[in-house]
Amino acid sequence: MIKPFRLDIPQADLDDLGARLSRTRWPDELPDAEWDYGIxxxxVRELAEHWRTGYDWRRHEAELNRYPQFTTEIDGQNVHFLHVRSADPDALALxxxxxxxxxxxxxxxxxGPxxxxxxxxxxxxxxxxLSGPTRQRGWDVHRVARAWATLMQRLGYHRYGAQGGDWGSAISRALGAVAPDRVVGVHLNYLPTPPPxxxxxxxxxxxxxxxRLARIKQFVAQRPGYxxxxxxxPQTLAYALTDSPVGQLAxxxxxxxxxxxxRSTVSDDRILTNVMLYWLTGTAGSSARLTRESAFGGPLPCPPPVxxxxxxxxxxxxxxxxAERTYSVTHWSEFDRGGHFAALEVPDLFAADVRQFFFDLS
Structure with missing residues (x-):
């Protein structure tokens, strides 16, 4: 069953957040630390003060509610999603x-675009x-991909594309393997290519x-602390992030x-709205569990065009x-602007490239 969803956070939760922010216990810092030891x-003070005194959650809540939202249960798990249909009834689902x-x-x-x-x-x-915490072990990228295949079938889409970066990249590639007869193509804005x-x-x-390969080798050899x-x-980390809004923020x-x-101009309000979805739902720990659950033994197979x-x-x-050793790469673009959050940083470049990839497949 698919149920309509509207975001409406109780005012008591917002009041609790404000009270917690006002009581923040700040850590010390070396006078010349800059970024050498972390943010x-x-x-963080600048962001936290704006969060407490200037940020208007209700405005951003209303922005999210401009789009049709729904929830459904798949494999025992609540799944929240936005579903925005094109004016063209024959448009490809993505x-x-x-x-x-x-x-x-x-x-x-x-x-919009x-x-x-x-x-x-x-x-x-x-x-x-807004999907909330997972309740079982085993929610790795393959299980998420199977859930996505079920979701798309439940929505009546029998032919569709997939797009993702970061975990979305892994999930989209896994979806291509789960439903190769339905996924027409997979567009990625992040693709790890581990050294052979x-x-x-x-x-x-x-x-x-x-x-590039040297940088990848360095990243693999010295995995970041997070x-x-x-x-x-993930559970130990969850106590601090779930109890302290400034901890989650940092x-x-x-x-x-x-x-x-x-050079990106992602606004502080966008960052805080993103943080709010973790804070209000208490998903610091469950989101971290995906990293523990998803152990990769090599590149994820993906039969559709990439x-x-x-x-x-x-x-x-x-x-x-x-990349071409594993995937059927039919489209490759290089941009001198943008970073890991491309849809936020350079939405014009991102949207144009997604459109071009799927246009070329048609």
Whole structure:
């Protein structure tokens, strides 16, 4: 059963948030720390003060409620999603999947342009935001992909595309493997290309690709602290992030600085709206569990055609010859603007590339 959903946070929850923010216990900081030890206190104070005194949740709640939202139960789990149909009844359906520490908020600025050509389905990953916490072990990217296949079938879509970055990239590729006869193509704005274990073919790469591979090797060898914690101790982490709004804010806001193009103009309000979906739903721990549950033994297979949009300031940049060993890459774009949150940072470039990939497939 699919049920309409409207976001309406009780005022008591907002009052509790304001009280907690006013009682924040701030940590010390070395006078010359800057970003060497993590996100600086001055930046978190700035965001927290705006959150407490200037940010208007009701305005952003209303923005989310402009779009039709629904919930349904799949595999014992609540799934929340936006469903925005195109004026063209024959438009292709497209499922857009966010990542961590993102949410459906990532796609708000591309709903308008993309809904001109696509029926859009924008789910909240189980364990994230408005889908609420997961209740069982085993919610990895493959299980999420199976849930997406069920959702699209339940909505009556028998032919559709998939798009994603971060976890959305893995889920979209897994969806292509789960429903290869229904997924016409998979567009990605983040694609890990791990180095081949035997080093085969590295000598044939161009110098720019060798530079990308060197960065990937460094990332794999020195996994970031957030990833290690979420993959090993998500429950321990959850106590701090669920109890302290500033803790949750710092955990997420750090990534919105480190992983974006320095020239990007993602507003503080957008960041705070994204943080709110974690805070209000208490999904800090359950969203982190996805990292623990999803252990990869190698590249995820994906039979349908794949399109890749590379944004210059992403965490790592994919190496095309390595990607083509696993995927049928029919579209590859390189942009000198944008980073990990491309739909938020450069919605014009993002939407145009998605449209072009699926147009070329038709």
């Amino acid at each position: 600086p206190v001055r930046r 499922v857009l999947t966010h990542g961590w520490p993102g949410s459906v908020v990532e796609f708000l600025d591309v709903i 993309l809904s001109e050509q696509f029926h859009l389905v924008i789910p909240s990953i189980p364990g994230f935001g 274990p035997d080093g085969r073919g590295e000598q044939d790469l161009t110098d720019p690709d060798r530079e 990833m290690v914690l979420q993959a090993t101790r 955990w997420i806001a750090e990534k919105f600085t480190e992983w974006t193009d320095p 399109g890749v949009a590379v944004f210059a300031h992403d965490i790592t940049l994919p190496v095309r010859p390595l």
